[in-house]
Amino acid sequence: MQFYQNERLGLFLDGPNLFAAARTLGFMIDYGSLLRLFRNSGQLIRVNYYLPIADDFATSPLRGVSDWLQYNGYTVITKPAKDYVDANGRRKIKSGMDIELAVDALSLANSLDHIVLFSGLGDFCGLVSALQRRGRRVTVVSTIRTQPPIVADDLRRMADQFIDLADLAPMIGRAPAA
Numbered sequence: 001m002q003f004y005q006n007e008r009l010g011l012f013l014d015g016p017n018l019f020a021a022a023r024t025l026g027f028m029i030d031y032g033s034l035l036r037l038f039r040n041s042g043q044l045i046r047v048n049y050y051l052p053i054a055d056d057f058a059t060s061p062l063r064g065v066s067d068w069l070q071y072n073g074y075t076v077i078t079k080p081a082k083d084y085v086d087a088n089g090r091r092k093i094k095s096g097m098d099i100e101l102a103v104d105a106l107s108l109a110n111s112l113d114h115i116v117l118f119s120g121l122g123d124f125c126g127l128v129s130a131l132q133r134r135g136r137r138v139t140v141v142s143t144i145r146t147q148p149p150i151v152a153d154d155l156r157r158m159a160d161q162f163i164d165l166a167d168l169a170p171m172i173g174r175a176p177a178a
Contacts, residue, residue, distance in 0.1 A: 002161055003041040003114065007137075010046040010112040011038055012101050013074075014119035021120065021143050021150045021165050027173035034172040035073055038116065045112055048104055049074045052081040052095030077104070102127040109134050116141060117159075122152030128159060141165055 003009065022029050038044055049069050066076050081095045098121060105115055105127060115131055117124060120142030128138045140159035142151035145166045156162045 005042055007042040007113040008045045008111065009038060009042040009114050009116060010105070010108055011044070011048065011116045012105050012118065013047070013049045014097065014101060014117075014121065015049055015051040016095075016097075017119045017121060017142070017150070018165075021146070022169075022173070023176070024146045024150065025143060025166050025169060026176070027169050028176050030172055030174045031069060031074070032072060033174075034168075037168075037171055042114065046108055047074050048101070049076050050097040050101050051076055051078050052097050053078045054081050077101075098123050106130060109136055112136060114139065118142070120149070120151030120155065122155050125152070125154050125158055128155065132158075132160070137161070139163060141168070 018029065035044075035047065038047075051066060066078070070076050077097070077100055079095055079097055079100060084094060098119075101117075101119075102124070105117070109115070109131055114137040116139045117128070118141045120140070124140075128140070131138050137160045138158075139161040140151065140155055141163045142156070143149065143165045144151055144156065145164060151162070
């Protein structure tokens, strides 16, 4: 990882995308270790975790995760997820959290030197480009070690730095719950 101790860092974690990438790679994220790793990499200004929530959130196991994150240095941004049926009749869930993440990253850009985006969605190419035009460095954390790769090729190429989540696993991973 290439960070500078005097850089003001902002972490923006696309919760569902990060969870899916780690699960596909065979580990779970230890969010305490992740926070320590980046606190030691620069001046950590902001850590935003984006979490779409379902109607049953109050009784969901995600409620405990959300609470832990909030008590331990993360800002958790939630938005109700919406159910819909796709053209093939399959039930899907859509949250639109990418808009909130992009707006927050752009709003905070003047207070940050380096943005770390934990997502592989190609929809974030416009955000990365806008941040770079403002003179900000952007690191994308996702993976190419799955079939198919979770990170969009355009997003990976556009980033100033790409970190494969698999390379971070020894530092921020824990075994999945049985």
